Amino acid sequence: MLEGFGQQAVIHILVNVMFLVITWWALQSFKLDLFVRDPRGPKAKVLLILLTIAIAHLVSSFFLDYLNSSLMLRYLW
Template structure:
């Protein structure tokens, strides 16, 4: 397997992992306090978009941290 392929698989797995973790953790958040109709389609779409946005931020941080730690070997 080529390194680019391995990196692509890593990105997909990390993104999906954090998507599930963020979705799971947002289940404890009370969206009904902030939206008028918490069971409506708009509220559900908001929940999906918030989940995607937060999981993107978290997975990007993790992947950048991982890339940075791999580059440390070139320091010396």
């Protein structure tokens, strides 16, 4: 029983890290200089990091919820 919790934790961590990397990569092409005064400054970097974390959290939560729901479908019948 506890092995299932461990496997679920590893999948959760890997999915979160994967979506963090994908989101960071995708936001690198975003023209941040249109929205902030100094796009190379520390405030812009912190904003980019927070945006990455927020978007990655939303996407990974959706993906993990979808995965969990699809795994629960086997208990339908």
